Amino acid sequence: xxxxxxxxxxxxxxxxxxxxxxxxxxxxxxxxxxxxxxxxxxxxxxxxxxxxxxxxxxxxxxxxxxxxxxxxxxxxxxxxxxxxxxxxxxxxxxxxxxxxxxxxxxxxxxxxxxxxxxxxxxxxxxxxxxxxxxxxxxxxxxxxxxxxxxxxxxxxxxxxxxxxxxxxxxxxxxxxxxxxxxxxxxxxxxxxxxxxxxxxxxxxxxxxxxxxxxxxxxxxxxxxxxxxxxxxxxxxxxxxxxxxxxxxxxxxxxxxxxxxxxxxxxxxxxxxxxxxxxxxxxxxxxxxxxxxxxxxxxxxxxxxxxxxxxxxxxxxxxxxxxxxxxxxxxxxxxxxxxxxxxxxxxxxxx
Amino acid sequence: xxxxxxxxxxxxxxxxxxxxxxxxxxxxxxxxxxxxxxxxxxxxxxxxxxxxxxxxxxxxxxxxxxxxxxxxxxxxxxxxxxxxxxxxxxxxxxxxxxxxxxxxxxxxxxxxxxxxxxxxxxxxxxxxxxxxxxxxxxxxxxxxxxxxxxxxxxxxxxxxxxxxxxxxxxxxxxxxxxxxxxxxxxxxxxxxxxxxxxxxxxxxxxxxxxxxxxxxxxxxxxxxxxxxxxxxxxxxxxxxxxxxxxxxxxxxxxxxxxxxxxxxxxxxxxxxxxxxxxxxxxxxxxxxxxxxxxxxxxxxxxxxxxxxxxxxxxxxxxxxxxxxxxxxxxxxxxxxxxxxxxxxxxxxxx
Numbered sequence: 001x002x003x004x005x006x007x008x009x010x011x012x013x014x015x016x017x018x019x020x021x022x023x024x025x026x027x028x029x030x031x032x033x034x035x036x037x038x039x040x041x042x043x044x045x046x047x048x049x050x051x052x053x054x055x056x057x058x059x060x061x062x063x064x065x066x067x068x069x070x071x072x073x074x075x076x077x078x079x080x081x082x083x084x085x086x087x088x089x090x091x092x093x094x095x096x097x098x099x100x101x102x103x104x105x106x107x108x109x110x111x112x113x114x115x116x117x118x119x120x121x122x123x124x125x126x127x128x129x130x131x132x133x134x135x136x137x138x139x140x141x142x143x144x145x146x147x148x149x150x151x152x153x154x155x156x157x158x159x160x161x162x163x164x165x166x167x168x169x170x171x172x173x174x175x176x177x178x179x180x181x182x183x184x185x186x187x188x189x190x191x192x193x194x195x196x197x198x199x200x201x202x203x204x205x206x207x208x209x210x211x212x213x214x215x216x217x218x219x220x221x222x223x224x225x226x227x228x229x230x231x232x233x234x235x236x237x238x239x240x241x242x243x244x245x246x247x248x249x250x251x252x253x254x255x256x257x258x259x260x261x262x263x264x265x266x267x268x269x270x271x272x273x274x275x276x277x278x279x280x281x282x283x284x285x286x287x288x289x290x291x292x293x294x295x296x297x298x299x300x301x302x303x304x305x306x307x308x309x310x311x312x313x314x315x316x317x318x319x320x321x322x323x324x325x326x327x328x329x330x331x332x333x334x335x336x337x338x339x340x341x342x343x344x345x346x347x348x349x350x
Numbered sequence: 351x352x353x354x355x356x357x358x359x360x361x362x363x364x365x366x367x368x369x370x371x372x373x374x375x376x377x378x379x380x381x382x383x384x385x386x387x388x389x390x391x392x393x394x395x396x397x398x399x400x401x402x403x404x405x406x407x408x409x410x411x412x413x414x415x416x417x418x419x420x421x422x423x424x425x426x427x428x429x430x431x432x433x434x435x436x437x438x439x440x441x442x443x444x445x446x447x448x449x450x451x452x453x454x455x456x457x458x459x460x461x462x463x464x465x466x467x468x469x470x471x472x473x474x475x476x477x478x479x480x481x482x483x484x485x486x487x488x489x490x491x492x493x494x495x496x497x498x499x500x501x502x503x504x505x506x507x508x509x510x511x512x513x514x515x516x517x518x519x520x521x522x523x524x525x526x527x528x529x530x531x532x533x534x535x536x537x538x539x540x541x542x543x544x545x546x547x548x549x550x551x552x553x554x555x556x557x558x559x560x561x562x563x564x565x566x567x568x569x570x571x572x573x574x575x576x577x578x579x580x581x582x583x584x585x586x587x588x589x590x591x592x593x594x595x596x597x598x599x600x601x602x603x604x605x606x607x608x609x610x611x612x613x614x615x616x617x618x619x620x621x622x623x624x625x626x627x628x629x630x631x632x633x634x635x636x637x638x639x640x641x642x643x644x645x646x647x648x649x650x651x652x653x654x655x656x657x658x659x660x661x662x663x664x665x666x667x668x669x670x671x672x673x674x675x676x677x678x679x680x681x682x683x684x685x686x687x688x689x690x691x692x693x694x695x696x697x698x699x700x
Contacts, residue, residue, distance in 0.1 A: 072537075137596045147534055150542035184497055184584040187422075192500035192581050215588030219596050231542050232582055234534040236589055238565030243593055246487045246569050 005036045005059060006316035009090040009099040010308070012041035013068040014106030016301050022105060023049040025308025030058045032309075035316035038063050038099055041086040065089035068106070071301060075109035079117060087111055091118035094294040100319035101295035103286060103311045108298040112148050112289055119294040122324075124331050124338075127156045128291035130230065130298060131167055132237050133284035133314070138221030142168050142177075146287055147234035154197035157181070157227055158205060158337050162330045163290035164225035165207050170321040171288075171314060177224035180213035182232060188212070194229070201337045202227070206330075285311030288318065291331075295324060355386045355409060356666035359440040359449040360658070362391035363418040364456030366651050372455060373399040375658025380408045382659070385666035388413050388449055391436040415439035418456070421651060425459035429467060437461055441468035444644040450669035451645035453636060453661045458648040462498050462639055469644040472674075474681050474688075477506045478641035480580065480648060481517050482587050483634035483664070488571030492518050492527075496637055497584035504547035507531070507577055508555060508687050512680045513640035514575035515557050520671040521638075521664060527574035530563035532582060538562065544579070551687045552577070556680075635661030638668065641681075645674060 010026040012019045019039075023046060026037045036059035039046050043064040050062075067082040069075075079088060087106055091114040093099040104111045112128065121128060129145035144164040149156060161179045168177035181199055183191030188199065190212055202209040210223055218226055218236065228236070285307045286299035295318045299311050318324070360376045362369045369389075373396060376387045386409035389396050393414040400412075415436040419428040429438060437456055441464040443449040454461045462478065471478060479495035494514040499506060511529045518527035531549055533541030538549065540562055552559040560573055568576055568586065578586070635657045636649035645668045649661050668674070 137599065150534070182585060184500070184581055184588075195581075215585040215590075216592030216595070218589055219592050228585075231534055231545075232585055235532060235565040235578075235582055235586060238534075239568055239586055239589060240565075240593065242566030242569050243590065245566070249487065 005033075006100045006319035007036040007038060007059075007098070008312050008315045009038045009040055009063070009093040009102040010312060011086045011090045011102070011104035011106050011111075012039040012046050013065075013086040014104040014301075015299065015303050015308075016071075016105075019045050019049045021303065021305050022308050024053065025303070025305035026312055027053055027055065027058065027060065028305065028309040029312035029316070030060055032313070034313040036060065037312060038090075038093060040065050040090040040093070041068065042066065063089060063093060069110045071107050073107060073110065075107060075113040078107065078110050079113050085110075087114050088118060091115060091294075091296065094296070095119055101297065101315035103297040103299055103308070103315050105286075105299035105301055105303040105308065105311075108147075108301075111296060111298045115289045115292040115294070115296040119292045119296065122291050122293055122328055122331060124335050125159060125291035127152065127159070128289050129156075129160045129163060130233075130287045131164055131290050132233065132287045133167075133171070134218070134237075134240070135284065136219045136221035140172055140284060141218070141221055141223065142172070142225045143218065143233055143237065144225065144227060144290065145230035145233050146237045147230045148289065149230040151231075152194065152229040154194050154201055155338050157194065157198035157229065158201040158334070159291070159331065161202050161207055161209070161225060161227045162205065162334050163327055164227060166323060166326045166330050167288065167290065168224040170323045170326055171317055172224065174224045176208045178210045178222070179207045179225045179227060180210055180217065180223035182215070182218070182226050182228035182236075183212045184214060186212050186214060198227070205334050205337055207334075285309070285314055288314070288323075290327065293324075295319065355383075356450045356669035357386040357388060357409075357448070358662050358665045359388045359390055359413070359443040359452040360662060361436045361440045361452065361454035361456055361461075362389040362396050363415075363436040364454040364651075365649065365653050365658075366421075366455075369395045369399045371653065371655050372658050374403065375653070375655035376662055377403055377405065377408065377410065378655065378659040379662035379666070380410055382663070384663040386410065387662060388440075388443060390415050390440040390443070390452075391418065392416065413439060413443060419460045421457050423457060423460065425457060425463040428457065428460050429463050435460075437464050438468060441465060441644075441646065444646070445469055451647065451665040453647040453649055453658070453665050455636075455649035455651060455653040455658065455661075458497075458651075461646060461648045465639045465642040465644070465646040469642045469646065472641055472643055472678055472681060474685050475509060475641035477502065477509070478639050479506075479510045479513060480583075480637045481510075481514055481640050482583065482637045483517075483521070484568070484587075484590070485634065486569045486571035490522055490634060491568070491571055491573065492522070492575040493568065493583055493587065494575065494577060494640065495580035495583050496587045497580045498639065499580040501581075502544065502579040504544050504551055505688050507544065507548035507579065508551040508684070509641070509681065511552050511557055511559070511575065511577045512555065512684050513677055514577060516673060516676045516680050517638065517640065518574040520673045520676055521667055522574065524574045526558045528560045528572070529557045529575045529577060530560055530567065530573035532565070532568070532576050532578035532586075533562045534564060536562050536564060548577070555684050555687055557684075635659070635664055638664070638673075640677060643674075645669065 132146040482496040
């Protein structure tokens with residue numbers, strides 16, 4: 001065992017395809033030298049897949065967990081009733097210091113909840129957030145929150161910005177990341193009540209806050225971090241995924257057309273692929289949960305092996321680049337913003 | 351003059367290109383026999399464009415208006431200070447019964463405000479809404495609200511659904527339109543506080559309410575009307591536009607690549623065009639403002655002539671299909687929902 005490698009707990013039971021996809025995905029990250037992995041879940045199921053793979057010399061372990069959380073289970077109940085679920089056991093490995101981070105493509109609510117209850121929140125964090133790593137036309141950006149919270153308060157949004165900035169710095173290698181606040185209309189004072197107060201907070205923060213951005217600015221890659229409530233972020237994320245799927249279906253229907261459009265569609269595949277990558281969630285594997293005392297990452301239920309590989313690599317990077325330490329520092333440096341929020345919410349609409 | 355044709359007041363000064371684009375766009379709708387048009391704005395500017403066009407036998411008039419609202423002006427101020435602005439004069443033509451509807455590609459806040467203050471709201475309507483007509487993979491749908499309101503209350507969302515249903519029926523020819531509520535997670539009880547209460551109201555309404563839909567469902571065209579707060583709807587609309595622009599830029603860069611990708615890109619143009627149409631705002635020209643005593647439509651500032659033509663045609667359809675009458679009926683039939691909202695907002699998050 002190479003003790004220097006980041007060691008990632010991988011929920012082997014998670015995702016639409018379970019160990020069949022998750023285990024090969026995790027192995028690939030280990031093969032690439034990015035991380036060591038602890039595969040968490042039903043040992044026989046995991047071993048069955050491992051037996052088909054060449055694993056000699058790879059730094060992998062199995063941690064048996066007898067239960068698993070179903071995709072449609074209520075997160076809080078599942079956590080309480082299934083003490084030996086793979087998600088909960090993976091979180092415990094991080095809590096105990098046996099792993100440096102965890103990833104799961106299973107029930108995302110349960111993963112966030114396991115993070116909250118097993119790992120706990122960083123001091124001062126009111127709401128941990130899901131940070132989407134989104135490829136754009138130019139370079140990947142952070143969209144935060146993409147669904148951990150609804151009805152966020154202004155201070156929550158400000159904290160999303162602080163945590164997103166750390167992520168952009170440590171994982172996407174941005175210096176002094178540009179932070180934008182998602183709203184409708186670019187001018188100061190546009191948006192809803194919560195956003196307008198968050199604007200004032202972000203302006204007073206230590207961040208490189210560049211002001212409001214609109215929906216059309218997300219994919220241009222002009223800013224490094226886009227801050228929004230989890231309701232809005234989740235709609236934006238899923239809308240983008242939906243458009244990518246529509247595109248794929250249209251391309252397929254074109255491939256069954258006449259010879260000219262078939263040739264065209266085939267030749268243009270590269271352009272399509274580039275576009276698809278822009279809105280493809282597998283490119284970055286998963287969404288880190290920010291604000292926990294330990295690193296946890298939620299992957300898409302439909303993750304393929306490549307997405308799992310990428311998620312393990314990013315979880316490893318989290319550890320190597322000391323993201324957790326920087327989150328604690330960034331939040332502490334901006335803790336005064338909390339009191340700021342108790343003031344004047346603006347009022348006019350449209 | 352053909353008194354039977356719907357007569358549409360067109361703000362000739364609106365949009366990024368003013369009369370140069372708006373006038374030819376409106377003329378095209380008149381030529382097609384869809385409508386008569388009253389071109390509102392500075393007469394010399396309008397006449398300059400008209401002089402270049404063949405207008406013989408066309409049912410068009412000019413209504414001089416000496417002022418215009420700039421794109422970045424504050425709507426309420428602009429309306430108050432510029433009594434002779436083309437937007438305000440166009441709204442007055444509708445108010446006076448001289449026109450059956452108005453369209454403007456100018457300052458959209460000012461157009462909504464002119465609708466509110468000059469035309470007034472339909473009895474019982476708390477918040478008029480902007481309804482986006484969005485092409486999807488299958489067939490166009492209504493997304494409402496796309497930006498007239500932020501911080502909507504549950505009853506507002508329910509009314510958006512009622513008005514959106516009328517629009518889908520009368521303008522998109524749907525029988526018993528399927529209404530979906532935009533949220534995160536499909537199961538009942540998902541979403542934020544406002545959405546959960548709106549869900550209950552919509553369930554009790556006279557509508558064909560099919561439940562929650564997610565961001566990824568917008569472009570599949572499974573439902574006919576997607577209901578959301580204007581903040582969320584505006585982000586969704588602009589995100590889609592942004593993706594369309596990204597696609598176009600990528601295609602262009604592909605066209606300057608090697609001969610194979612250039613051929614591919616050219617041959618695949620039809621697939622690209624189809625996709626682009628899915629997220630192209632010019633396809634439906636504009637967003638009707640629903641809930642006013644008179645028909646008004648907001649067009650995109652970047653509208654091309656085709657978008658203006660489409661908007662005039664849809665405004666004409668509004669009149670022919672008695673949309674206003676049906677809005678009044680639909681709202682009256684569901685007026686009891688207002689009191690329903692005064693109850694129990696749900697509370698848990700994530």
